[in-house]
Amino acid sequence: MRTYLSMITLLAVAAISASTAFGAAASRGDVNGDGKVNKLDAKLLLKLVAHPGSLTPTQKTAGDLNGDGVVDIRDVRLLLVRASRA
Numbered sequence: 266m267r268t269y270l271s272m273i274t275l276l277a278v279a280a281i282s283a284s285t286a287f288g289a290a291a292s293r294g295d296v297n298g299d300g301k302v303n304k305l306d307a308k309l310l311l312k313l314v315a316h317p318g319s320l321t322p323t324q325k326t327a328g329d330l331n332g333d334g335v336v337d338i339r340d341v342r343l344l345l346v347r348a349s350r351a
Contacts, residue, residue: 294344296327303351307344314341 294302296310310328313320314337320328328336330343 292327294327294330294347296324296344298323298327301351302344302347304345304348307341307348310336310344311341314338 292298294306296306296313299305306327310324313324313328317336320336325336328340328344330340330347333339
């Protein structure tokens with residue numbers, strides 16, 4: 266019985282971790298944190314690229330659209346393309 270409960274607990278933790286990871290990926294591009302990816306995010310990201318020290322960790326994660334670990338003009342371009350499709 267104890268092993269069964271341990272397995273259920275382990276599966277529940279794994280499911281929560283997976284959904285959290287998916288949620289983080291889904292927010293990529295939402296630089297201003299309003300739940301949408303649009304031209305306002307691109308405008309903010311462009312300002313943040315001009316002043317890289319002003320990026321919060323959340324903005325850095327959301328703004329790194331190409332996943333290279335650097336938030337730069339290439340990410341702004343990708344965000345503009347994505348926002349234009351929204």
